[in-house]
Amino acid sequence: MSILVVGSVAFDSIETPSGTVDHCLGGAATHFALAASYFTEVRVIAVVGEDFTPEHEAVLTRRGIDTRGIERAKGLSFHWTGSYTGSLNEAQTLGTDLNVFANFEPKIPDEYKDSDYLFLANIDPVLQARVRSQMSNVKMVCGDTMNYWIADHATNLAKVLRDLDVLLINDGEVRMLAGERNLVVGAEKVLSMGPKTLVVKHGEYGATAFFSDRSFSSTKISHPFRAPALPLAEVVDPTGAGDSFAGGFYGYLASQTELTPAVFRKAMFYGGVMGSFAVERFGTERLQNVTHEEIDARFKLFMEISHLEGA
């Protein structure tokens, strides 16, 4: 089934211990869409500038991603400059040039209106809410956010949270959103803000899903679920790892006919799988060229590293 994602399609200039890249294609919606495209049909809503060429668009369309919702505006695309030379776990933002993104007014093409799944990537919660309200018939809404919106746009964010099926954020964001240091207590508080399910990303340590009574229609799960991350000898570029996790996770969910606890757990593993590919190369390079055989093999590896009886 089809996923509609709204978020940034951008250019990133990145420095990591493995090297530097200048103006490579990036953005949360880009990473998400590429990762999800291995599982299901994906449609993108974003705005780009005149520096977004047909070659950039081809990165998405080659993977079958629908780009009709990517609006062209006068000026330059959103450009992010960041460094991971201090720590690979956290980016140091050196520059954020919103450019055409500053006046982004998401418009949903008619052809997108029948999308079954909605992903609200990390953008202004006002825009997330605007898209959400126009897509009232979707089966599921999943969203992301970040410290900036949690700290300074709490009221707008609260409106988005009220209506989410799954919120995907990291440890620090849970602690900030809940105002609570303990992750389990923090997760309970976040679930009480609206999301039926909370997926907390721990970077190199994997991810944990916390369920509420509303997570599944027929089954109640009182304990969390932990999916591993793959220990990697080299993380070339962590940029987009969380969005790629979200793409693998949500892409797999959308490819299944029913949301059961077993499907949800497997989706967490596929999130880890796609995140582990994403960081192997700069930007979206690796996500452009994964094969289904590689995805299957890595899923098996995730079983081997986490299951008592192996794969």
Added chain:
Amino acid sequence: MSILVVGSVAFDSIETPSGTVDHCLGGAATHFALAASYFTEVRVIAVVGEDFTPEHEAVLTRRGIDTRGIERAKGLSFHWTGSYTGSLNEAQTLGTDLNVFANFEPKIPDEYKDSDYLFLANIDPVLQARVRSQMSNVKMVCGDTMNYWIADHATNLAKVLRDLDVLLINDGEVRMLAGERNLVVGAEKVLSMGPKTLVVKHGEYGATAFFSDRSFSSTKISHPFRAPALPLAEVVDPTGAGDSFAGGFYGYLASQTELTPAVFRKAMFYGGVMGSFAVERFGTERLQNVTHEEIDARFKLFMEISHLEGA
């Protein structure tokens, strides 16, 4: 089969967000022995002072732990004062009074000489090596260390590492020991220093085992294994969590007839199980009174939170 553990039996004064305790029974060997006692026979080598009463000894003997190797010396027992009010992930040491431990000369009672498994808890590597050399017939040697020995006693520590079957340390200690930020590369370096297998404890995120070609006699495993930790709504006192992990891990290993990859993986889970109990109360309180039913139930819970098909 029997485990011989050498390490500290001490008193701890601890402050955590949940409260404070003064001079409660603690020490690496104590936590380790209590946790391991649920799986196999345990014998302790340590030194205590005149403040160590029959009531303290009964904490160990009630669990069937052999205390004949606990030497009594004039003066006070080792006393550690620490606080976790800044972060539950790392203790802030406020005081270390070595007392009788300053002149500790481990002596191995004849009755201990037939021990099958040796655990070298976190003490001066010179003492670890001395005990090791007197126990040359053991089936397996497992050890722990800490940043203090890594930084200032590298040569002595290197001699201990050369001869270890399993080294159990945390992320920071791997990075320090290997002089390497990436955990996988760091683990390779540590394995090249001698240990056949390295178990890295990640605190609330679980633990990862890295295997070498020498880990098992007949099977080669080229990928690590990750065991989860239980997400807990309240960590009353993290003191001894790592030693309790080691006790559950090594106790289970020693209870099995053969060291296979499957047994090793299960031992990692039992390590997590015993660590999760340890932190529920101050000091050793919880570890004194776990039931086998509770251990079985929690092992099942660890399966539920980590396995795609549940327990």
